[in-house]
Amino acid sequence: xxxxxxxxxxxxxxxxxxxxxxxxxxxxxxxxxxxxxxxxxxxxxxxxxxxxxxxxxxxxxxxxxxxxxxxxxxxxxxxxxxxxxxxxxxxxxxxxxxxxxxxxxxxxxxxxxxxxxxxxxxxxxxxxxxxxxxxxxxxxxxxxxxxxxxxxxxxxxxxxxxxxxxxxxxxxxxxxxxxxxxxxxxxxxxxxxxxxxxxxxxxxxxxxxxxxxxxxxxxxxxxxxxxxxxxxxxxxxxxxxxxxxxxxxxxxxxxxxxxxxxxxxxxxxxxxxxxxxxxxxxxxxxxxxxxxxxxxxxxxxxxxxxxxxxxxxxxxxxxxxxxxxxxxxxxxxxxxxx
Amino acid sequence: xxxxxxxxxxxxxxxxxxxxxxxxxxxxxxxxxxxxxxxxxxxxxxxxxxxxxxxxxxxxxxxxxxxxxxxxxxxxxxxxxxxxxxxxxxxxxxxxxxxxxxxxxxxxxxxxxxxxxxxxxxxxxxxxxxxxxxxxxxxxxxxxxxxxxxxxxxxxxxxxxxxxxxxxxxxxxxxxxxxxxxxxxxxxxxxxxxxxxxxxxxxxxxxxxxxxxxxxxxxxxxxxxxxxxxxxxxxxxxxxxxxxxxxxxxxxxxxxxxxxxxxxxxxxxxxxxxxxxxxxxxxxxxxxxxxxxxxxxxxxxxxxxxxxxxxxxxxxxxxxxxxxxxxxxxxxxxxxxx
Numbered sequence: 193x194x195x196x197x198x199x200x201x202x203x204x205x206x207x208x209x210x211x212x213x214x215x216x217x218x219x220x221x222x223x224x225x226x227x228x229x230x231x232x233x234x235x236x237x238x239x240x241x242x243x244x245x246x247x248x249x250x251x252x253x254x255x256x257x258x259x260x261x262x263x264x265x266x267x268x269x270x271x272x273x274x275x276x277x278x279x280x281x282x283x284x285x286x287x288x289x290x291x292x293x294x295x296x297x298x299x300x301x302x303x304x305x306x307x308x309x310x311x312x313x314x315x316x317x318x319x320x321x322x323x324x325x326x327x328x329x330x331x332x333x334x335x336x337x338x339x340x341x342x343x344x345x346x347x348x349x350x351x352x353x354x355x356x357x358x359x360x361x362x363x364x365x366x367x368x369x370x371x372x373x374x375x376x377x378x379x380x381x382x383x384x385x386x387x388x389x390x391x392x393x394x395x396x397x398x399x400x401x402x403x404x405x406x407x408x409x410x411x412x413x414x415x416x417x418x419x420x421x422x423x424x425x426x427x428x429x430x431x432x433x434x435x436x437x438x439x440x441x442x443x444x445x446x447x448x449x450x451x452x453x454x455x456x457x458x459x460x461x462x463x464x465x466x467x468x469x470x471x472x473x474x475x476x477x478x479x480x481x482x483x484x485x486x487x488x489x490x491x492x493x494x495x496x497x498x499x500x501x502x503x504x505x506x507x508x509x510x511x512x513x514x515x516x517x518x519x520x521x522x523x524x525x526x527x528x529x530x
Numbered sequence: 531x532x533x534x535x536x537x538x539x540x541x542x543x544x545x546x547x548x549x550x551x552x553x554x555x556x557x558x559x560x561x562x563x564x565x566x567x568x569x570x571x572x573x574x575x576x577x578x579x580x581x582x583x584x585x586x587x588x589x590x591x592x593x594x595x596x597x598x599x600x601x602x603x604x605x606x607x608x609x610x611x612x613x614x615x616x617x618x619x620x621x622x623x624x625x626x627x628x629x630x631x632x633x634x635x636x637x638x639x640x641x642x643x644x645x646x647x648x649x650x651x652x653x654x655x656x657x658x659x660x661x662x663x664x665x666x667x668x669x670x671x672x673x674x675x676x677x678x679x680x681x682x683x684x685x686x687x688x689x690x691x692x693x694x695x696x697x698x699x700x701x702x703x704x705x706x707x708x709x710x711x712x713x714x715x716x717x718x719x720x721x722x723x724x725x726x727x728x729x730x731x732x733x734x735x736x737x738x739x740x741x742x743x744x745x746x747x748x749x750x751x752x753x754x755x756x757x758x759x760x761x762x763x764x765x766x767x768x769x770x771x772x773x774x775x776x777x778x779x780x781x782x783x784x785x786x787x788x789x790x791x792x793x794x795x796x797x798x799x800x801x802x803x804x805x806x807x808x809x810x811x812x813x814x815x816x817x818x819x820x821x822x823x824x825x826x827x828x829x830x831x832x833x834x835x836x837x838x839x840x841x842x843x844x845x846x847x848x849x850x851x852x853x854x855x856x857x858x859x860x861x862x863x864x865x866x867x868x
Contacts, residue, residue: 221576222684226767227614227752228580228675230682233571238559241656242566243623243672249664250627276565285581287625287670289588318579321670326587330663332625332670334581337566344568346560414565429564 209307210316218282218316229318231283231336240337240344242273248291248328256372259298261391263305266331269416271313272395272469274337276414278345278404281397283318284310287332289325302331313397345404345473350411350430354474356498357483359399361442362419363458364389366465367450380453383446393469399492400471408483412473418466420507420519426474427505434474434507435516436498463509464522474500547645548654556620556654567656569621569674578675578682580611586629586666594710597636599729601643604669607754609651610733610807612675614752616683616742619735621656622648625670627663640669651735681742683811688749688768692812694836695821697737699780700757701796702727704803705788718791721784731807737830738809746821750811756804758845758857764812765843772812772845773854774836801847802860812838 206224215223222230233239246252246266257265267284274281286306290299310317315335368390371382396414403409411430413422419441423434441462451458470493475483480496487494498510507519544562553561560568571577584590584604595603605622612619624644628637648655653673706728709720734752741747749768751760757779761772779800789796808831813821818834825832836848845857 221680222682226684226686227611227750228578228617228682230615230677231577231579232679233573233575233577235571235573237571239569239571239577239674240566241569241621241623241672241674243625243657243659243670245625245627245659245661245670247627247661247663247668250662273565277568279566283579285579285672287581287583287672289583289585289668289670319581321581321583323583323585324588325585325668326666328664328666330585330627330668330670332581332583332627332659332668334579334623334625334672336577336579339568341570342559344560344566346564348564412565 206303206317215316220283220316220318223316223318224320231318236341237338238341238344240274240277240279240339241334242270243332243334244270244273245330245332247330255374256369257391259301260305260308262331263302264309264392266333267306267309267315268393268395268469270333270335271315271397272414272416274335275395275397275400276412276471277337277339278343278400278409278412279337279339280401281313281315281335281337283316283336285334286317286320288320289323289330291325291327291329294329313395343404345409345412346429347411347413347426348429350426350432350474350500352432352500352502353477354410354500355477355480355496356434356436356474356500357494357496358415358442358470358472359396360468360470360493361444361447362415362468362470363447363462363465364444365393365467366461367447367458370461371450380450382450385446386450390467393467395469396471398490402486402490402492403473406486408475408479409473410475412471415468415470415472416466418464419472420463421466421521422472423507423519424521426472427507431505432500433503433505434498434500435510436507437510439512440495440497442493442495463519544641544655548648553654558621558654558656561654561656562658569656574679575676576679576682578612578615578617578677579672580608581670581672582608582611583668583670585668593712594707595729597639598643598646600669601640602647602730604671605644605647605653606731606733606807608671608673609653609735610752610754612673613733613735613738614750614809615677616681616738616747616750617675617677618739619651619653619673619675621654621674623672624655624658626658627661627668629663629665629667632667651733683742683747683750684767685749685751685764686767688764688770688812688838690770690838690840691815692748692838693815693818693834694772694774694812694838695832695834696753696780696808696810697734698806698808698831699782699785700753700806700808701785701800701803702782703731703805704799705785705796708799709788718788720788723784724788728805731805733807734809736828740824740828740830741811744824746813746817747811748813750809753806753808753810754804756802757810758801759804759859760810761845761857762859764810765845769843770838771841771843772836772838773848774845775848777850778833778835780831780833801857
């Protein structure tokens with residue numbers, strides 16, 4: 193495929209976005225511009241590899257996301273996968289399939305978003321592929337991270353008797369999206385924090401590193417598909433039951449207030465909303481006090497929201513009155529009716 | 531996004547396609563099923579990273595490619611990028627955005643193609659992402675390869691006085707495509723080898739390894755966008771002129787015969803056709819005899835098609851009568867008129 197001049201300009205423009213010093217420090221021996229990138233492999237580490245895809249109309253629409261937000265979030269959601277293993281994000285490859293409606297200025301904004309996120313999390317963009325697309329933008333980002341050999345925190349390490357924790361409030365992204373979607377009935381404007389949670393999510397790299405370095409995190413997932421769905425993944429991979437306590441679920445004041453304005457219960461957003469990119473994991477109860485202390489010192493939220501027990505894999509919600517309800521495994525559908 | 535049952539089935543089905551022994555031997559500590567894959571980093575190597583994207587309507591249509599061919603070729607074109615550095619393909623991540631028209635059986639065929647290619651080139655599929663798409667299939671494949679540290683063959687190593695070589699005939703894929711595209715005038719059916727060249731390209735991993743291990747390859751590209759375009763990339767990256775000799779360009783008998791049937795000159799396909807996935811490179815002239823001998827022993831084609839000289843970066847074609855014509859930098863447009 194010949195690249196249109198416009199694409200050539202984008203390519204040239206991406207090449208000057210990160211300094212040679214930064215790329216060198218990131219282990220990049222050869223960046224954008226040859227058949228492949230070449231990166232060094234330091235001793236004692238393992239590589240973490242993940243890809244995430246965002247598709248226009250499916251994962252976002254122009255009414256819910258600015259163009260730069262799409263780039264930022266596409267990279268952030270991948271970095272979150274590295275965080276969910278306790279790893280350090282290092283390099284990214286970006287594939288973009290560009291429909292006619294995305295002109296040069298929109299593409300520039302998209303790449304502004306990629307590079308803003310890359311800079312914040314010190315990720316070297318080492319390559320990519322830009323092709324045409326018939327009608328909808330598709331962004332597929334691959335991220336490479338490193339982790340101390342043998343130390344990655346999987347979702348299979350939960351054992352009966354663990355505490356269950358999350359590293360931040362949940363449901364904010366879903367609440368923000370709810371307020372931006374067109375609706376038959378007028379909806380109040382959501383607080384800026386909710387909109388930002390949806391458009392500019394903050395992957396929990398620092399929390400993941402703490403959980404790995406201190407040895408506290410025994411199992412770990414990032415909340416991309418919703419708390420219930422991620423809890424199910426840990427339950428099934430580890431062979432335990434997770435019991436979440438409704439009263440302990442972290443509800444932010446902004447979400448509570450917006451839900452009240454809308455006259456809806458925020459619980460559904462919190463359990464099934466997804467795209468919060470906080471970490472959900474399990475730890476030994478004896479580490480709880482030390483974890484709380486260090487997370488507080490580091491300024492990272494930590495909420496203990498339940499515990500694990502023996503039994504067939506599953507997830508239950510314990511209400512404030514002590515009743516237990518099984519939680520559905522379902523995740524998140526961005527543009528479902530309702 | 532909740533995965534429809536159909537996608538769940540695909541996911542489960544992909545997990546059983548490669549044996550635990552194979553994945554272990556490939557350095558895979560953790561494959562499909564967690565937030566990221568985890569792979570080991572052996573000492574003394576560097577990683578090669580590349581992504582390539584195939585978009586329905588842009589890179590292929592159902593009239594030119596079977597569903598399994600799409601999967602095979604998407605992975606093969608990436609493996610070719612690793613070959614073009616002299617590396618060994620190792621791991622792949624596969625992102626697929628699936629429109630409604632691609633039902634479970636079509637998706638199964640697509641994955642059959644991925645895994646057939648993965649098996650042929652010993653590539654471990656370690657992860658991926660499957661999302662919905664509004665209207666057209668998009669496949670983005672990321673491949674990781676390894677190369678001896680400091681040894682990757684870039685496109686910047688050509689020097690004046692080198693010979694220019696290719697590791698196989700060119701233009702076959704374009705000839706095959708020509709014969710499969712709908713046309714106002716009836717076209718003869720192309721020979722099977724041409725169709726196969728378009729649908730099931732063979733990346734030149736073995737040739738790339740020979741060129742690296744023996745130290746012969748000084749600069750290297752794979753012919754994905756066409757011989758002229760790839761020659762331009764070497765010329766510009768290395769700061770030399772490439773002079774290709776028309777009489778030395780490798781024309782296969784099948785392509786000559788099909789072109790004659792169509793009453794067209796095959797030269798355009800050979801220079802601008804692309805997707806041949808042979809390697810184009812430069813070497814020292816004193817190595818030519820040894821290269822020819824070893825390539826012959828290994829059963830790999832090798833054609834010396836020109837030489838490099840000093841001067842402003844560019845590419846020229848020398849006709850049989852000794853005239854020199856500059857070659858355009860343009861690449862390949864799959865579905866252009868004509």
